[in-house]
Amino acid sequence: MAAEAAGGLPVGALRADQLWRRCAVEAFGFSTTDELRDDATILGQQRAVEALRFGIGIAEPGYNLFAMGPEGVGRRTLARRFLEEAAAAKPVPRDWCYVFNFELPQRPRAIALPPGRGFAFKRDMARLVEDLRTGIPAAFEADEYRTRRQEIEGELSERQERALGAVGEHAAAQKIGLLRTPGGFGFAPLEGDDVMPPARFQALPDEERKRLQQAIETLQAELEGVIQQVPVWRREAQHKLRELDRAVTRTAINSLIDELRSAYAPLPDVVRYLGEVQEDVLDHAQYFQPARDGERSAIAQMVLGRGEAAESPLRRYAVNLLVDHAATTAAPFVYEDHPTHDNLIGRVEHVAHMGALTSDFTLITAGALHRANGGYLMLDAVKLLTQPLAWDALKRALLSGEVRTEPLAYSLGLLSTQGLQPEPIPLALKVVLVGPRHVHALLHAYDPEFPKLFKVVVDFAGDVERTPAAELDFAAVVAGMARRRRLRPFEAAAVGRMVEQASRAAGSAEKLAIAMHAALGLAQEADYWAGVRGRTTVAADDVEAALDARRRRIDDLPTRLREEVLRGRILVDTGGSRVGQANGLAVAEIGGERFGLPVRITARVRMGGGVLLDIERESKLGGSIHSKGVMIIAGYLAGRYAAGGPLALSATLVFEQSYGLVDGDSASATELCALLSALADVPLSNAIAVTGSVNQHGDVQAIGGVNEKIEGYFDLCSARGLAGGQGVLIPAANAPQLMLKREVVEAVAGGRFAIHAVATVDQGLEILTGVAAGARDAVGGFPRGSLNARIEERLAGFAERARVAAEVPARRLARRRRER
Amino acid sequence: MIVRRVVVATAAPGAAAALATAVELARAMHADLRGVFVESTDLLALATLPFAGEVGFPSPGRRALDVESMQRGLRAQARRVERELASVVAGRPLRWSFDVVRSRMTAELFAEAGATDLAVVAWSRAAGATAGLARALRAFRGATVPLLLVAEHLRRPLSVAVVPPPSFDPAVLADALDALWPRYGRAALIVDVAPASARREALRRRVDRLLAGRGLAPRFRRLGHALDLPALVALEAPRLIVPLIGDEEDREAAVDALECPVLLLPAVRRGTTA
Missing domain, CATH: 3.30.230.10 (Ribosomal Protein S5; domain 2)
Incomplete structure (x- = not known):
């Protein structure tokens, strides 16, 4: 039988009771888990809980969290629970929109609005465009506008006609006609109303021919002078027309813009944007004119699919509501399951148009950082690190305190064409990375920026000391699982069997593994077997059956080897x-x-x-x-x-x-x-x-x-x-x-x-x-x-044999020396 | 007035109003359409002069001209006019043709025109004396077919003026108004531009009777001078305006002042009439 070695360890043949530590189910005090309260018991993670509370509570920069520990111990579940609680207590952050930048079209402007007002702003701008679409054409159809426009055009036309007419009259006075040629104007001597036939011209005396030629050259010079003035007159007329158009457009737009200005008066960015819209509309009233036959109207292009409407000029007045908090009541908590570069910082999408890929500010989409801004973002560290440049993008955003949506191809220098460079959006959020310990160690060792950005380590334990209290906590966890997953209630003996299995999984009769996904798997499988057996509760032998079945499923190789x-x-x-x-x-x-x-x-x-x-x-x-x-x-x-x-x-x-x-x-x-x-x-x-x-x-x-x-x-x-x-x-x-x-x-x-x-x-x-x-x-x-x-x-x-074997050559050598 | 063919002539591209009006009339009157590009003999004569040259427009600069380059330029213009006409006709149920003739424009048209033809001629204020309005009007004197003059600078003419000669056969006017009434007659206005006299009153009554007999009922106005016509048109906005002008010079001034196509009626009917 077993004795005791130093340290109290048993030595010798072990007794049967030393090979298995039974769970004392009679001490549980319940018959099924239905009798236990589901109070979201946290099993053996006091250290992690304390770190989570600290990391979430501290508001200093760089205090992001790294939740590390073995897989399946509930890192995500626990972090999510705490983050959601914290988010619920924080105010709803601002909405963010991207609008057209009238000064730098390649650099869309970011505008922040109070939560929920982003949608209203988008709607108001759409209505403004709709109102302008009817208001501006109506203003241009007024008699006053037409008359003034005709006056300007007529003035230009008359100016040209007068000048050309004067040249024509000078010519006519010398019996020379002014003719329109395919490329301009020409002068020719007249005979009556008609051009003098060549034979008649040749028959004229030399002096008369010379006089006509000289007169025609003088007239050509005069005509040249007139024609050189035409572009100047045309520019003057165009300027007047432009001013007229602006004046007419102004009457249509002013009241509409003023109305919006007063509605958004407390938001200086929006007011400034509205001023820019006003100026732009004054210069581009033609966008609002109805389409001519065969054309698609600008408004139609605006509401059509992006592919068809990529060239719509009215899209410049649209609002891209990037982050909308109209329907939220608390700060956001976002878990990004697929943390690619683009899914983190957003992307600028493109549409094919006329065989080329085009983009504009309406095609900017939000990333997880945008959505979680003002709240919390949880990411899987391994997934993040295996996505090209995603880790760099996250660090850059956290270090700079802003999220800059830039296509991956530009980051890599793969595209040299000019692309959109949206204004960065200020960032204020807390990031929680979830990953294994070795990833934390690697980042700590090889990335000098990591310790600056993730100062809070949340260390999740893989097991817990197996005490009666821990066993009871384990039972409460099983009760919670059964309730949430709609499993049958577990009998106390079934819970005890699960405790024993958790102990075995921990590799020690003195510990309990707290790999909750493994416990959940066993609970679900035991529930299945209880169902097969037509039971309303899960018994210990259902747990045993689940374990046996699990062993059998992977027993092929051990059996073959045996x-x-x-x-x-x-x-x-x-x-x-x-x-x-x-x-x-x-x-x-x-x-x-x-x-x-x-x-x-x-x-x-x-x-x-x-x-x-x-x-x-x-x-x-x-x-x-x-x-x-x-x-x-x-x-x-x-x-x-x-x-x-x-x-x-x-x-x-x-x-x-x-x-x-x-x-x-x-x-x-x-x-x-x-x-x-x-x-x-x-x-x-x-x-x-x-x-x-x-x-x-x-x-x-x-x-x-x-x-x-x-x-x-x-x-x-x-x-x-x-x-x-x-x-x-x-x-x-x-x-x-x-x-x-x-x-x-x-x-x-x-x-x-x-x-x-x-x-x-x-x-x-x-x-x-x-x-x-x-x-x-x-x-x-x-x-x-x-x-x-x-x-x-x-x-x-x-x-000894080795020594003798080594001495034989030495003796032979000594004898040879003596013989010499 | 029975019109079986509308002949539209131009000596240069850009006569959109003339082409559009010709197409509209051809459709309204169920007539064929013939487009004619006139290669001006005047221009060819210019090109043969020893010092022939042109000043470019709108880009100023002198260029020497010869017959070949002039012919190439005219051929290119003819192709453009044909394309313009084709695009105006496109999609309309209309039989049409296109020809290039070498002539002085109006002379050719009037010589070729049949009794059932309506000639449409584009004219330009900036075209110089040889293609101007005065020349067209002078050439028209004594013509026996109606001639529709359309200024190139017009954009979308919505109305038409019908101008009979100073002394005209009222039956010719009645024929013309009868033909145009379905399209333009909803707001027709006859304006007598001459001092009131018993003779003018008699003329008006005769016209009135003839039109009434055909069921046409235009409004009548009297105007002191032809140059006041544009103001009256702006005020009353008629679709069809008929200035009865007693003086040839006033007639020319009125045609120039009216911002719409002008149908000049011959003094007498030729051949078959309605």
Whole structure:
């Protein structure tokens, strides 16, 4: 039976009650979870809760939060709960719009409005455009406008006609006609109303011909002077027409704009924008004129699909309501599930128009930073970091205190064409990143900006001390799950079984894993089995059924491997004994479920130069930790058995029939036992598998996956038939962690299987060999016949033979020298 | 007045009002339409002069001219006019054709015109004496077919003026108004531009009787001078205005002043009449 080692750990064969810590369900005080209040119990996260409260409460810049911890412990759920509570207590932030920038069209202007007024502003601007669409054409259709326009046009026309007419009259006075040619005007001598025929002209006296030619040249010069004046007159007329148009437009727009100005008087940005709109409309009244036949009106383009209306001139007066808080009553909480660069900072969309991609301010869409502005934003750190430039964009926004919507292609310099550069929007929000610990460590180590921006670490624990109070909290959590997920109520025994499973998941009978998604999964599956069985409540055997079914679902590989052993294709003995051969235990994981695999470990020794050959490492199948374990064994051997002389040993260690990577040091105790067996030439029992790591003093140290390893070996032994001498030798430090399955516990209780806890290699060797290990006496020797004495003698023999072998060449050399 | 063909002539592109009015009339009268581009013999004569040249418009600058370049320019203009006419006709149920003739414009038209033709001629104030209104009117004297003069500067003419010669056959006027009445007669106005006299009163009564016999009932006004016509038109906005002008010079001034197409009626009917 088990004794106690230093530190209170049990040593020796463990009792059945030491293999499984039962949950004391009778102390729960309820029969089903329906009787428990759902008070949103938080299980074992006091440290995280305190950090969350601090991080949310502090308003200084840079105090963003990083919620780290194992997956499934409720980081997002808990952070969301606290953030939503905090958001509910904060005021609704401002609405944000983008409007056309009349001075710099490529740089849309951002305007903030009180919450809910953004929509009203958008609607008011749409109405203004609609009113102008009727008001401006009506003003231009008035007789007054037409008359004044005709006056200006007529003035220009008359001016031209008068000037040309004067030239024509000068020409006519000299019997020269002014003719309109395809490219302008020409002069020709007349005969009556008609141009003089060439023959008649040639018949004229020379003097008359010269006179006509000279007169025509003079007239051409005069005409040139007139024509040069025409563009000047036309510009003057155009200026007058423009002023007339502005005056007419002004009468149509002034009252409408003034009305809006007074409505938005407390908002200077809006008032300024309205002033710019007024000026722009005065210059572009034609946008509001009805379309001519075959044209699409500007207003039609405005309401049509973007692709068709990309060129609509009236879109410049639209309002792009980027963030609308009309329907919200508190500050926002946003969880962005897909934190790409664009989803964070917004994007500028494009539409295809005439074969080219075009964009304008109405195509700017909000990102998560816009939506969460004034509140809280939660992001998954890993997702964020795996999206190109998303992390940089977030940091840039937090450091600069503004969100700048810039296409990713521009950030990367992939586009050289001119694009929109919307005005940045001031940013005031708190960001919570959720991620694993190693991501936090990496960011902290490699990104100097990270500690400045995420000063609050929220460290979520993966397990909690298994106390009665914690078990009751766990029950409350199960009750909450059942209620929220509409599962059947859980009986107290079912909750107890879940507690035990949580304890096993924590890898310790003294802990409870608080991986809530795993607990929820088990609860849902147990509920399913209760349903299959037609029950109204979930019983303990439903939980057991769920666990069994889960094991069966991933049992294919362990079963196949076991079959290979049973059929003798993989050599693992579960009985008998052999020198230099021990059963080690490995752990594999499939789909989140782990299982143990027995593996044969052998050792061979001979005289040599102190080399301990790790075949796994030599064949590049051994990991660094495994190699370290083997080197520790060498240190143990040298220190314990050859402290005063050379270690003239050459040994080989191997995981037999292992063709994959071997890592970890949990087999170092097994390897050492095999090696010492080979040195002592004493066989080891192959009925007992060994797991544990060792240090250079021969202490056996704790390893991981102890439950799975024991169960894996138990399953193999069961398949061959339990003979009573089989068992597993484990580190004493692992004994408190045991939460073994029912079959193992029953077998141990029935004396058909044994779990031995050992603190030293000597204790293990004695169990495996049945021979006393032996301790050094007062003169430093081991008792005769003890294992250690045999080992020491063997090593001394190796050393002596090595010394003799080394002396032979030295003697030959000395003889040759003498002979010379 | 029976019109079976509307012949529209122009010597340069840009006569949109003339083309549009011709198309409208052809449709209203169920007549065919013939477009004519006149390659002016005057221009060709100009090009043969030893010092022939032109001053560009609107870009000033002198260029030498020869016959070939003039012909190329005229051909290009003819193509543009044909395209303009085609675009005005497009989509309308109208039979039409287009020709290029080399002539002095009005002479050619009046010589070719048949008894059932209506000639439409574009004129320009800025075109110089050879294509101006005075020349067109002088050429029209003694013509036996109606001639519609349309100034190039008009944009969307909504009304038409019908101007008989100083001494005219009232039956010719009645024929013309009868033909135009369905389209323009809703607000017809006859204006007697001559001092009141027994002779003018008799003429008016005769016109009145003839029109009444055809069921036409225009308003009558008397005006002291032809140059006051635009003011009266602006005041009463008739669609069809008929100034009865006793003096040839006043007639020319009225045609120039009226901002609408002007249908000049011949003194007498030729051939078949309605």
